[in-house]
Amino acid sequence: MSNIKPMAHNKIFLSIALTSLLTLSACSDNDTGSMPTPEPEPAPNPTQDYRVTVTNLTANQPMSPMALITHQTRFTPWVTGEAANLTLETLAESGDSAGFANLDGVDALVTGEAALAPGMKQSFDLTLTDSESSSFSLLTMLVNTNDAFxxxxxxxxxxLEVNMIKKFSSIAYDAGTEANSEAKGTIPGPADGGEGFNPIRDDVDRVYAHSGVISSDDGLSSSVLSASHRFDNPVLAISIERLR
Incomplete structure (x- = not known):
């Protein structure tokens, strides 16, 4: 994760391809020379186009490749005050979001091609059909931490109607699955290059607002982080625009 390349723009399509059906009508004995009449093709489902833009507001916290999830209303990726599921734990400790694609209620997962560097912006275009998801979530890890997302x-x-824009600001959350030791070998980002996911849970085992980085410059002598890795909230600015 040390080679961070800002991604200017990703064109992403989530759509359901329609297969044309051709039904041949039976020929009678009196009409052996006539050509079968195909049934009309079904009309394509109307599509909805969205643009999602994410800005990293931190000074020195790269964000893991964005995980954009379209899903049913019954699904929620996290609940503050409750234990993180294994998929969220994996993302918060390693930046790997692949497991979300297999969760019940998730229709599609799209991931960014690169990490989002501090101060940089990424945009994603999504095309959905009316038959697809009704809700949207986005997740990323602050990679110079133990388990912040x-x-x-x-x-x-x-x-969200056409030409409307919804804006969000996100604080940093702690998955509560790994102690915030900041110790060498425990952080996957470029500040350390340590391990990512570890199945052992040695923290409070509930999601809560992250208390921030301490760093070696601020008194934690065993920390591999410096004061530059500290962050204030919010850490992300996010907008969703309905284009069509």
């Missing part, structure tokens, strides 16, 4: 938690797309 940020994002959008279950935003309903139903009320």
């Amino acid at each position: 940020a994002g959008v938690n279950s935003f309903s797309l139903a009320g």
Whole structure:
């Protein structure tokens, strides 16, 4: 994760391809020379186009590749005060979001191609059909931490009309699955290059607002982080625009 390349723009399509059906009508004995008449093709489902833009507001906390999730209203990626599931724990400790694609209620997962560097911005275009998801979430890890993450938690797309923009700001959350030791070998980002996911849970085992980085410059002598890795809230600015 040390080679961080800002991504200017990703064109992403989430759509359901329609297969044309051709039904041949049976020919009678008196009409053997006539050609079968195909049934009309079904009309394509109307599409909805959205643009999601994310800005990293931190000074020295790269964000893992964005995980954009479209899902049903019953799904929520995290609940503050409750234990993180294994998929959230994996993302918060390593930046790996692949597990979200297999969760019940999730329709599609799209991930960014690169980490989002401090001060940089990324945009993603999404095309959905009317038959697809009604809600949207976004998650990313602050990679120079033990288990901090940020994002959008279950935003309903139903009320977003064409040309409307919804803006969010996200604080940093602590997955509560790994102690914030900041010790060498425990942080996957470029500040350390240590391990990512570890199945052992040695923290409070509930999601809560992250208390921030201490760093070696501020009295934690065993920390591999410096004062530059500290962050204030919010850590992300996010907007969702309905284009069509």
